[in-house]
Amino acid sequence: MTAAANTNPGPLGPTDDETVQKELLRFLESRTRTSWLPDTDLFGDGGQSSLFAMELVVHLEKSFGISIRGANLRLENFRTVTVMTAMVRRLQQAAGAQHG
């Protein structure tokens, strides 16, 4: 994966925090058939499996045109919608600063 992949804004185009959060809550509800609050731990007691975490990684990369690698690829970054939103925005801004 090259850095150039980060310049693709993804199907949702440039986003703000609210768009990212809304999209994540929608995705979670459709995949788990449960509604989630932005700060609920998705992987806590009786929560989602590790394979679902990987599904989230792929979904975030595809939807927001980011590449989640190296130190970012940690379960801690996927625990809640709020945490994921922050990571998506950080990676988008880093890609924008690099190439924009």
Place this chain on the structure above:
Amino acid sequence: MTSTPRPTERLVVLGAGVMGTGISTLALGHGVSVILVDTDPDQLARAEHGIADGLRLAQLMGRLPADTEPGTLLTTGSAQHVAGASAVIEAVTEDAALKARLLAEVSAAVRPGTLLISNTSSIPIDELADAVARPADLLGTHFMNPPSLIRTVEVVRGARTGDAAMAAVDDLLGALGRERVVVRDSPGFVTSRILHPMINTAARVVQQGTASVEAVDALMQGCLGHPTGPLRTADLIGIDNLVDSLLVLLERTGDESCRPCDLLLDKVRAGTLGRKSGAGFYTYEEDMR
């Protein structure tokens, strides 16, 4: 004092299906190079993607050792690489005749003393030992899927398995960061003997209309602490493989609870085999098989 190479020196994995792919991922993530052999080039191509995804999953879950360069993967359709192997893990379809035939070929090609492993969920090792030149070199492992996330491995010592092979598998599993539990040889050993009839019963409960797939898994998870639920586990195992294993158990134990129920057989006929085919009891996103 011994000239026997460490089992990790030249590890060969036979069969690039779900388990061959998963075992390769585990080894590579622990810095062990792998030669992955399969006669089907499409299967090898799928395995390469599966390994890349599996390594990311293992990293995501913090299950890879720090500061370890991944091993090198070589995929090949030719079994000629087996000759120089330091250990061979056979992970082809759960079919006793097929496994026996392949192990016989491998056993004839490797140096005496080379660790031979059959990764089987149900076939007795001593039955497979009849096919090989040196039964002392052969033992069984039953890795769970995905091997890089599940720390414990069931190790099966056949009646004729030698001490050297048991020591070699300890060395191998130690290098892969796994813990092992050694059990005696028997159809389905421990895990499949208990789990497979349970999954079959879970499917039968759905078939009878007692509860939905989701309800069965929710109860087994929420009330009984099963980590994924039996039907999600079936999807992870692969329903074709599950049915093959149930038939192995039924033939060898006569236990009717191992006779695959119609719902499982229907899913195999329809090709909805679980996660690997995109749908089984549940459906999966294309990229997440």
